[in-house]
Amino acid sequence: MSDVAVHEADHGTHGHTTSTGLSNNKVAMWLFLGSECLLFGGLISTYMLYRGRVSVGPRPGNVFDIPFTSVSSFILLMSSLTMVLAVSAAQNRDDRGTTLWLSVTALLGATFVGGQVYEFTAMYNEGLGFTTSLFGSSFYTLTGFHGVHVTVGIIMLMSLVGIIKRSTIPGDKAEVVELIGLYWHFVDVIWIVIFTLVYLIPA
């Protein structure tokens, strides 16, 4: 949904300032992220309720590889730094820098998703399937939803790189980069919560 919001660009606001002084797109993105908090709130609550409910298969403590996930979490957090650099470059009208840092951000995000795929495969091989136990179902649902969000973010970043290269971006370029940045940081912050609650606090 978010790139729907982002590319609505110059409709409506055109030619006159808004009542709040904030652009329509930016308010819309913040509202969307507010809504997303409730989505993850529901998923996290479900996981917290069910993480100890294992009748067959491995328990949470047996399958988590905390050093590995710490490294991939670190990579995701670093992608927020490169995202900031991309926004900064876009605000300085530096197209080369923008595309460079957007690509690096997407690459770091892709590394995180790759790590998640590896982690899921390893867990599956240890006997934790999607339907094995309530722990398995709720774990894969929660982290899977987060992974999908990161993937959508990567697609948006790469599309943005392509659009900037053809310089056909509608509206204010720096703002579009900033909006995708907002989404990206949000997904990172959610991961900090998930990593803490799911991996670090023992069930």
Next chain:
Amino acid sequence: MAIIERPVITEGVELAPLATPSRAQGAFKRPVSATGWKSWLFTVDHKKLGIMYGVMAMFFFILGGLEAVLIRLQLAAPNGKVLSASVYNQMFTMHATTMVFLFVMPMAAAFANYFIPLQIGARDVAFPRMNAFGFWCILGAGIFINLSWFFGGAADGGWFMYAPNSGPIFSPSHGVDFWALGLQIAGIASLTGAINLIVTVLNMRAPGMSLMKMPVFTWLTLVVQFLLLFAVPVITVALFLLSFQRNFGATFFDVSAGADPLLWQHLFWIFGHPEVYILVLPSFGIISEVLPVFSKKPLFGYPFVVFSGAAIGFVGWGVWAHHMFASGLGPVSVAVFSISTMAIAIPTGVKIVNWTLTLWGGKLRFTAAMHFAIGLIVLFTIGGLSGVTHSVAPSDTQQTDTYYIVAHFHYVLFGGAVFGLFSGFYYWWPKMFGKTLNEKLGKANFWLMVIGMNMTFGPMHILGLQGQPRRMYQWTEARAGEGFFNLAFWNRIASIGSLILTLGIFLFIVNVIKTSRSKERAPLDPWDARTLEWMTSSPPKEHNFDVIPTVHHLDEFFHRKYEQDPVTHEYKQIATAEEIMADQEAHADKHIHMPSPSYWPIVLASTLPVIMIGVIYSIPVAIVGGIFLVLAMFGWALEPSTAPETDFDPPASGESTKELAPLV
């Protein structure tokens, strides 16, 4: 952006530079039809979309109403044979689902879409394409959910679809799958609509219109959009869990696997209780517009109505567990939710008092719209009072799952939400279509609906307190009881009432047809109204206002028509609506940029039901649907911001004025 060029009236004025459109991307063009079916299919005009929402909602209102009549026919006589037990279950589930998600919500969206930009002095919503996308989503959702009737039976778990009843064991048909996935699509429509309208209200108000100068309908709809924004994702999670259980073998609500079925109840009602305010607050907003106009007084205590609306929005999040008192939550939870439920009666009561005092001492005009507004105050108060009885947990555990509950929520939703919407029909019809609905038929429509609804839902209080269970499929003469509490008697009365109600609704449809055939045009300001939406032609021009008004007062339009005498403090008319219109046309903006129509909203929205069908029957179909979804998103994103002038037929020229085709 289609550019509406108005004839240049004053000579020698420098023209403002036009926007530089973004470059067209070869294959991507924007449609340009201003008439015919294409102008509706690809429109992004908030007024056309409002009408489309309204037509769709009316269709589902009739469908849901027929389902209700079938339910009442089944219960009209002992050992009812009209419906089988299984079809009866589907019928009450789909009746509620249709009325809540496919009638009241889209009808409120119809009014919000049509009137919020007009009430705040804007030319469209903030995201016109997203607006169209929302409509096509909710239409797709409605069709998709009802497709289940033809694919092995509709959902049959009741509208709150409690686990484990919703699981594959107790509900083996695909009905629940269609229901859950269809509501996901409806959720997307609600979410995009909520974001769009919040941004519109916050960002696109006319100069001078501070938040506390906004009309109450706009205010309460804003509160509703915030409720939607935060409630929809919760039901989204619940529906995902349900779909994962039914389609992919997870066990989220399967007690035998150690799951907790209360999880569904909590998730559902965290959404479900804000949802009841989502249903009723738009109607509160409508009558807060109607009552002052027909009392010839400003709304009594405007800030109280606004802040009590916002208070309902906040407290509405803390009362959900009163739906679950019978599930054994423990004394602390029960006490907390009892108290919060009693507390939420206060802001609602504040509104009732404000409306009553608006009437007090006013020069009342009993039009059809006014009838429905007063009907709402009375009937909603009855429903509100029975609602307060639910907050008393010991009493509630007796009432839960009886007809008493059915009586309560029909008084608040039919007596509240539906009466408010009908008040809105009669009040705003001349604005939307330029013709006034017949007042005589309107009053007959009102009285039939009042009599019908009280006969249908009033006896349900007695039935419920006597222990007739909700969703009961048949009753028998032998166990009906005697005297005043004879269940047979009251069930028959309720069934007869439902037919009177149906007749009332039928009169409304007759009225609509009659009005659309009549040639009589409504006057520009038929009700002597107070708010900005009346400060333009009826129906409004495509660009709403020739010149964006600068707002100085609450009830700006009233203050442009009337001035207070400094000595006698009486209001004297200083201008008519026609004069104000003529003044606007004389000072019209010369370049008005309106968004161009677009192919992509309908294309993008139509991929969603395909994906959902795929989830139920065949994953490859879902994947193909998903690919088209992504492609449509790129199409949307890369679409040029305006159609080239040469695409118009005839090509747009600087001297013509493009106006919306007449709507009736």
